[in-house]
Amino acid sequence: MSIWTADERNAxxxxxxxxxxxxAVGIFISDTATHExxxxxxxxxxxxxxxxxxxxxxxxxxxxxxxxGLTVISALLTPAPISTxxxxxxxxxxxxxxxxxxxxxxxxxxxxxxxxxxxxxLRHMEEDLAHVNRVSTLGELAASLSHELKQxxxxxxxxxxxxxxxxxxxxxxxxxxxxxxxxxxxxxxRAADIMDRLRSFxxxxxxxxxxxxxxxxxxxxxxxLLRSEANRYAIxxxxxxxxxxxxxxxxxxxxxxxxxxxxxxxIEAMRDTGGELIVRSGPRDKGQLLVxxxxxxxxxxxxxxxxxFNAFFTTxxxxxxxxxxxxxxxxxxxxxxxxxxxxxxxxxxxxxxxxAAADSDPG
Numbered sequence: 041m042s043i044w045t046a047d048e049r050n051a052x053x054x055x056x057x058x059x060x061x062x063x064a065v066g067i068f069i070s071d072t073a074t075h076e077x078x079x080x081x082x083x084x085x086x087x088x089x090x091x092x093x094x095x096x097x098x099x100x101x102x103x104x105x106x107x108x109g110l111t112v113i114s115a116l117l118t119p120a121p122i123s124t125x126x127x128x129x130x131x132x133x134x135x136x137x138x139x140x141x142x143x144x145x146x147x148x149x150x151x152x153x154x155x156x157x158x159x160x161x162l163r164h165m166e167e168d169l170a171h172v173n174r175v176s177t178l179g180e181l182a183a184s185l186s187h188e189l190k191q192x193x194x195x196x197x198x199x200x201x202x203x204x205x206x207x208x209x210x211x212x213x214x215x216x217x218x219x220x221x222x223x224x225x226x227x228x229x230r231a232a233d234i235m236d237r238l239r240s241f242x243x244x245x246x247x248x249x250x251x252x253x254x255x256x257x258x259x260x261x262x263x264x265l266l267r268s269e270a271n272r273y274a275i276x277x278x279x280x281x282x283x284x285x286x287x288x289x290x291x292x293x294x295x296x297x298x299x300x301x302x303x304x305x306x307i308e309a310m311r312d313t314g315g316e317l318i319v320r321s322g323p324r325d326k327g328q329l330l331v332x333x334x335x336x337x338x339x340x341x342x343x344x345x346x347x348x349f350n351a352f353f354t355t356x357x358x359x360x361x362x363x364x365x366x367x368x369x370x371x372x373x374x375x376x377x378x379x380x381x382x383x384x385x386x387x388x389x390x391x392x393x394x395x396a397a398a399d400s401d402p403g
Contacts, residue, residue: 060090071114081111081134104142196227252287262299282322286396301363302333309337336387
């Protein structure tokens with residue numbers, strides 16, 4: 041987000057335009073009032089270059105045409121009028137310099153526009169790829185997520201039957217029935233919360249506007265979402281979360297994706313060996329937060345630790361090789377860093393930093 045208001049952004053531009061116009065007038069007066077061996081009019085090239093900061097094609101062409109016109113007028117009005125071929129040649133050289141400069145500037149602007157369009161196209165491709173990665177990840181978790189949803193639904197059915205039994209008694213117990221109905225509402229809300237978390241992952245048009253996010257809340261959400269997957273392989277998960285951490289300005293869904301990728305990788309690494317997944321958070325120097333996901337699995341691939349963040353590199357038989365590459369891209373786009381390190385014993389730890397939001401209260 042820009043720290044400048046609209047007036048503050050326009051003020052430097054207006055001042056620069058005024059300086060450019062004043063310089064053009066000064067060159068015209070100097071070129072008209074004097075007749076030196078040095079062609080002062082060549083300085084109109086500087087006017088064209090300065091105008092490139094705030095003008096595009098049509099405006100720049102108009103400035104170049106104006107500079108050429110001023111050069112011709114100055115040559116006609118100078119106290120010592122054009123009298124030799126040298127004077128004519130100097131005037132033509134000045135005009136040629138203005139034309140060539142304008143042409144080169146226009147070519148440069150055109151190249152910049154093409155570069156911006158290409159960057160925008162690549163940004164859209166990255167967003168599409170990240171969306172595909174999220175949907176693919178949810179596909180792999182289908183069995184565990186169905187179990188996660190089944191729990192509140194089953195609980196709601198049980199509480200509904202309990203509520204009916206209390207109401208069907210010869211003397212209905214309204215208080216007990218009301219308590220059972222309250223539990224049904226809670227179970228329904230729990231199922232809705234799970235669906236909301238899932239929807240943010242598979243919806244492609246999820247807004248990318250950043251907001252103040254409590255990293256610890258995100259970690260707790262991902263623990264809830266991945267609990268069944270960890271239980272499936274008897275892998276305990278625990279946390280060591282910092283107290284009253286500053287919030288970060290971030291895209292919530294993208295940070296969820298990073299945490300899900302790292303935590304799933306840790307679970308995957310311990311499927312056959314067993315172990316424990318630990319997620320830590322805490323403050324770091326220079327106004328940053330540090331999040332770590334540690335496992336006690338097979339560890340980083342020998343002699344290939346530097347390649348794990350490369351696109352399409354994977355050690356899984358059915359892996360896409362995009363999870364870590366996308367995760368690093370997301371973290372870096374938030375002004376942070378993602379890296380991995382081997383543990384002293386078994387397993388590996390993935391760390392990433394995020395800059396704390398300015399003027400944010402601890403979460």
